[in-house]
Amino acid sequence: MLTSFHFSPRRAQIGSLLKVNPISRKPKCLFVWLRRDMKPASITIAVGVLLSASAFPATEARPAGHGEPGAIVFKKCMACHQVGEGAQNGIGPVLNGVVGRPAGTYPGYNYSAATKNAGLVWDEPTLARYLRAPRSLIPGTRMAFPGLTKDQEIMDVIAYLEQFSAEGKQAKVINGTTRATKARRNEN
Amino acid sequence: MTTKLSPVDVLIIGFGWTGGIIAKELAASGLKIVALERGGPRNTNPDFLDPQIHDELRYAARHDLMQNVSRETLTFRNEPSEMALPMRRLGSFLPGKGVGGAGVHWNGVTWRWLEWDHQPRNKTVDKYGEKIIPPDMSLQDWPISYDDLEPYYDKFEKTCGTSGKAGNLAGRKIDGGNIFEGPRKNEYPNPPMIASQGMVMFEKAARNLGYHPFPQPSSNASRDYVNPDGVAFGQCHYCGFCERFGCEANAKASPHFTVIPLAMKNPNFRLRTNATVLKVNLDSTGKKAVSATYLDARGREFEQPADLIILSAYALWNVHLLLHSGIGKPYDPATGKGVVGRNYAYQCGGGATAFFGKDTVMNQFMGAGALGSCIDDFNGDSYDFEKAGYIGGGGISCASSGARPVQFHPTPRGTARWGSSWKKAVVDHYNHTLRIGNQGAVMANRSNYLDLDPTYTDVFGRPLLRMTFNFRENEVKQMNGQADICVNIAREMGAIRVDREVSPIPYSIVPYQSTHNTGGAVFGLDPATSVLNKYLQVWDVPNVFVTGACVFPQNAGKNPTGPVGALAYWAADAIKNRYLKSPGPLVGG
Numbered sequence: 183m184l185t186s187f188h189f190s191p192r193r194a195q196i197g198s199l200l201k202v203n204p205i206s207r208k209p210k211c212l213f214v215w216l217r218r219d220m221k222p223a224s225i226t227i228a229v230g231v232l233l234s235a236s237a238f239p240a241t242e243a244r245p246a247g248h249g250e251p252g253a254i255v256f257k258k259c260m261a262c263h264q265v266g267e268g269a270q271n272g273i274g275p276v277l278n279g280v281v282g283r284p285a286g287t288y289p290g291y292n293y294s295a296a297t298k299n300a301g302l303v304w305d306e307p308t309l310a311r312y313l314r315a316p317r318s319l320i321p322g323t324r325m326a327f328p329g330l331t332k333d334q335e336i337m338d339v340i341a342y343l344e345q346f347s348a349e350g351k352q353a354k355v356i357n358g359t360t361r362a363t364k365a366r367r368n369e370n
Numbered sequence: 371m372t373t374k375l376s377p378v379d380v381l382i383i384g385f386g387w388t389g390g391i392i393a394k395e396l397a398a399s400g401l402k403i404v405a406l407e408r409g410g411p412r413n414t415n416p417d418f419l420d421p422q423i424h425d426e427l428r429y430a431a432r433h434d435l436m437q438n439v440s441r442e443t444l445t446f447r448n449e450p451s452e453m454a455l456p457m458r459r460l461g462s463f464l465p466g467k468g469v470g471g472a473g474v475h476w477n478g479v480t481w482r483w484l485e486w487d488h489q490p491r492n493k494t495v496d497k498y499g500e501k502i503i504p505p506d507m508s509l510q511d512w513p514i515s516y517d518d519l520e521p522y523y524d525k526f527e528k529t530c531g532t533s534g535k536a537g538n539l540a541g542r543k544i545d546g547g548n549i550f551e552g553p554r555k556n557e558y559p560n561p562p563m564i565a566s567q568g569m570v571m572f573e574k575a576a577r578n579l580g581y582h583p584f585p586q587p588s589s590n591a592s593r594d595y596v597n598p599d600g601v602a603f604g605q606c607h608y609c610g611f612c613e614r615f616g617c618e619a620n621a622k623a624s625p626h627f628t629v630i631p632l633a634m635k636n637p638n639f640r641l642r643t644n645a646t647v648l649k650v651n652l653d654s655t656g657k658k659a660v661s662a663t664y665l666d667a668r669g670r671e672f673e674q675p676a677d678l679i680i681l682s683a684y685a686l687w688n689v690h691l692l693l694h695s696g697i698g699k700p701y702d703p704a705t706g707k708g709v710v711g712r713n714y715a716y717q718c719g720g721g722a723t724a725f726f727g728k729d730t731v732m733n734q735f736m737g738a739g740a741l742g743s744c745i746d747d748f749n750g751d752s753y754d755f756e757k758a759g760y761i762g763g764g765g766i767s768c769a770s771s772g773a774r775p776v777q778f779h780p781t782p783r784g785t786a787r788w789g790s791s792w793k794k795a796v797v798d799h800y801n802h803t804l805r806i807g808n809q810g811a812v813m814a815n816r817s818n819y820l821d822l823d824p825t826y827t828d829v830f831g832r833p834l835l836r837m838t839f840n841f842r843e844n845e846v847k848q849m850n851g852q853a854d855i856c857v858n859i860a861r862e863m864g865a866i867r868v869d870r871e872v873s874p875i876p877y878s879i880v881p882y883q884s885t886h887n888t889g890g891a892v893f894g895l896d897p898a899t900s901v902l903n904k905y906l907q908v909w910d911v912p913n914v915f916v917t918g919a920c921v922f923p924q925n926a927g928k929n930p931t932g933p934v935g936a937l938a939y940w941a942a943d944a945i946k947n948r949y950l951k952s953p954g955p956l957v958g959g
Contacts, residue, residue: 258594261604261620273415273620292416326420326618328607 244310245337252342255335262327265343267350274325279348280304281340285320296322309343310336372663372671378402381662381676383647383691384683386471387931388917388938390625391529392680393633394599395942399950402638404674406645406664408683409468412626418474418616420609426776430614435475437465437684444686444835445823448876450703454836456826462879463716463887464614465684469643470626472684472885477613477739477771478589478622479929480532482523482936484750485516485552487926490762490813498755504844508713508814509761510923513895513904516552519936522943524556526935527587530623531595531603534558534587548584550746563592563606567732568804569743572768575862581745586767587932588740589623601628610772612739622739642666648830650679650695652911659697659914665830677953678913678945682938685920689714689820689890690835697911698891698901701819703838709901711820713889715925716839718764718810720849720872722856724865725782726802733801734773742769748855749811749927760848764810764927766856773800780805783869806860808852809884811927815842820890840876849873886930891920903957905944906937912955915941 256265262274269276275291282305286298300320302308312319313336315329330336345353379401382389393405412435417423428434437443437460445454466472486493491509494502503509536557537547562585565573569585576583590606597603604619612622620627633639644667651661651673661675681688692698692710701712726732744767746752755761772778780803781795812818823836841849849872860868873883894900897909906921908914917938919930948956 257596257602258605260596260602261594271415273419273618324419324421326607326609327604 245334247337247339247341249338249341249345252338252340255330255339256342258330259327259339262325265346265350266352269350277343278346278350280346281306281309281344283348294322294324296320297324306340309340313339372673374673375675377675377677378404379676380404380678380680381406381674382680382682383650383662384408384471384681384687385469385625385630385641386466386682386684387473387625387629387935389680389682390470390473390629390633391935391938392682392917392942392945393636393639394629395939395946397633397636397639399946400638401950403636403640404676405633405639405641406647406662406674407469407641407643408646409466409643411641411643412469412474412616414616414618414620414627418618420618423615423618424609424611426611426774429475430774430777433460433464433614435466435468435614435616436460437467441829443828444690444837445826446837446839446879448838448840450817450838453825454823454838456834457879461881462883463885464882465686465885469630469641470624473625473931474616475614476622476931477929478530479740479931480527480530480587480589480623480935481928481932482516482551482554483926483928483933484550484746484752486750487811487928488512488514488516488519490924493751494755494761497751502755502761506816506842507761507844508816508899510713510814510892510894510899512923513893513900514940519933519940520552520555522936522939523932524554525939526932528559528598529628529935530589531560531591531597532558532587532589532623533560533563533592535562535585537584546584548744548746549582550750550752558587559597560592560595563588563590563738563741564608565743566734566737566741566770568734568768568770569741571804571863572743572806572859575859576743576745578862579859581747583743583745586740586742586744586769588738590738590740591621591623597628599628599632601632606738608736608738608741610735610737610774612771646830647691648694648832650681650691650697650914652696656696657911659911678915678949681914681916682918685887685890685918686820686835686837688916688918688920692891692901692916693820693822693835694832697908697914699910700821703817703819706816709892709897709899711890712899713814713892713923714818714820714837714839714887715812715814715889715922716877717812717884717886717925718841718845718849718852718873719808719883720810720853720856721766721805721807722853722860723780723869723871724804724806724860724863725780725799725867725869726804726864727866728798728802730802730864732773732804734770734778734804737770737772739771741771742767748852758847758851760844760851762811762813762844762848762924762927764808764848764852766806766808766852766859768804768806782867804860804863804865806856808849808856809927809929810845810848810852812841812925813844814889814924818842841873846875849875886919886925888919888922888925888930891916892923893921894923903955905948905956906941907944907949907956909955913953915945917941
């Protein structure tokens with residue numbers, strides 16, 4: 183869906199230049215562009231696209247998450263977030279026991295009003311939407327991270343976070359999948 | 371009334387990159403260490419969080435993270451014959467204040483200086499003979515070579531997670547990297563950042579002209595990264611708020627989240643913030659420092675005795691402290707004798723602003739402090755000095771460090787400065803303009819120096835530091851020569867209109883140019899022409915070491931933080947492995 187934005191002549195040029203650039207790995211700045219350079223109408227469309235592409239509608243199958251690769255994905259989060267025993271709030275709050283926790287409630291962390299008042303619970307689908315584009319789900323969050331682009335990475339990092347209890351104890355991984363994934367399987 | 375505190379082993383004055391590196395490197399020594407920082411404590415959370423850190427008015431226009439010149443400043447003049455006047459507003463350069471120092475609000479450009487920059491005199495004389503060096507140019511070699519410093523450059527790059535591409539791996543030249551750099555043992559710890567539209571155009575044009583473009587080495591992490599000390603970096607968001615701001619993502623390497631927390635884990639370490647050091651006190655022989663006198667936030671005076679004192683404040687204020695404390699002989703331009711304040715240097719600027727048509731979209735608001743493409747074809751000794759008519763050259767680059775709304779509105783020369791035609795020009799050009807810049811070296815000159823002002827004092831009653839500086843003939847030629855090259859590149863890029871620029875001549879401290887003040891306490895082989903020996907130890911007072919850009923005998927066409935960090939590791943090694951084993955002069959004078 184995102185490619186539909188290439189239709190404008192301006193965008194087509196940027197896209198093609200990014201592709202020919204010898205030292206560019208991939209045109210990751212698309213997200214920044216979407217966030218910053220759009221008229222309000224197109225932002226709505228973009229957000230709509232992002233949400234529909236990322237929110238895993240209930241009817242759509244989600245990939246199973248795996249804690250082991252999730253630990254590698256979590257390196258992207260480590261500059262701000264800690265997990266495990268002895269974890270402390272840093273730029274972001276401690277993520278022990280975050281899966282299932284109401285948003286904006288870790289003790290001692292100074293949350294933005296937006297996150298505190300979001301009325302969200304970090305269940306798996308909500309976290310998945312958030313991690314895809316944090317500021318689309320909670321405009322005004324202090325989390326400056328632009329988002330993870332791959333569904334698999336999102337599910338893996340959630341699987342990794344799920345391993346940590348509220349006290350920071352890391353559970354053993356059973357079959358490498360998340361509790362939520364297993365629960366869905368059981369329902370089926 | 372001065373309160374005398376109980377003695378410590380090591381006293382660190384100024385707590386930015388170099389003070390932080392030394393405190394961290396000495397942490398395992400078991401020594402009792404105290405660091406004094408004139409500014410306050412700072413942390414990413416809560417001080418640099420998004421969105422409040424993206425306040426351009428507060429941080430960029432009003433310099434919130436920088437030194438307050440209503441309390442401490444310097445006086446300035448162009449020539450020794452003039453009377454110097456106090457700088458009452460920050461302008462040409464922006465010294466930092468607070469934990470992390472200017473390392474918090476730098477751009478993250480992390481060079482290894484070229485081999486020539488370490489031995490400019492020898493290499494120039496070898497190639498062109500003595501007579502090419504003007505008689506008033508006090509060109510002087512470093513006491514150590516690029517090869518001596520290579521492992522320490524490597525260490526600093528790894529601490530910072532520098533993103534880049536090697537152009538010379540152990541002598542093997544690599545296309546796409548900087549083929550003019552000295553041989554490196556290792557590749558950069560992270561790959562280059564994503565290139566902007568302007569960089570792609572610059573690289574293409576530079577190649578067409580036969581030059582050798584490469585991505586600027588950047589300590590804005592191109593990917594998530596954990597450094598050898600276990601410090602995690604976030605991936606840079608290309609938000610374009612680097613220089614003059616703290617980084618909300620810990621993507622821009624800064625001392626406050628890398629070396630400083632590690633130093634502070636040491637139970638034998640204490641940091642005292644809002645502690646302004648007034649003077650380093652010597653014993654009656656004048657050969658040994660015994661303590662430093664400082665004021666705390668409430669204005670109470672303390673004396674902190676210490677066995678070893680490290681001056682790791684900003685380059686200019688290290689020199690001020692040396693002069694005010696009577697450490698080393700002050701430089702006298704009339705006789706050329708004396709060393710403290712000698713070889714102050716700065717940086718040349720200028721280049722070309724290239725205006726393109728509306729179909730060429732730059733989107734420069736996506737940027738990062740150190741994001742850019744460069745050529746070193748006219749830097750160091752990569753070009754012919756005789757043909758060009760100047761020594762030193764400069765790095766030429768097309769930077770994409772952001773295009774923030776308050777201060778970025780390029781318009782062609784001749785546009786009205788206000789009103790509807792100015793507004794229209796801003797709209798027309800904001801997203802279709804690039805700058806090709808020269809960052810030129812400044813060779814030391816016998817009339818450019820720092821000393822104490824005879825007239826003006828600071829809020830504590832001390833004479834202000836006096837800066838005497840002008841661009842000399844070599845620099846004026848260089849700025850003009852390099853600007854012509856920038857103009858050519860801009861034309862090759864297809865610019866519709868090109869405005870050529872050079873820095874104000876004579877040098878002016880009013881418009882911002884560069885926070886790359888160097889020299890004044892240079893290191894060298896000969897005590898007659900240097901304050902410090904090769905380990906950054908004061909020749910005259912061996913229990914004082916001095917770090918920072920004040921140690922460079924002249925400035926290069928490159929940003930200074932790379933060698934500043936590398937030399938801090940170099941000095942820390944010397945202190946750990948040589949000085950502490952046998953305190954005393956490490957080099958025979």
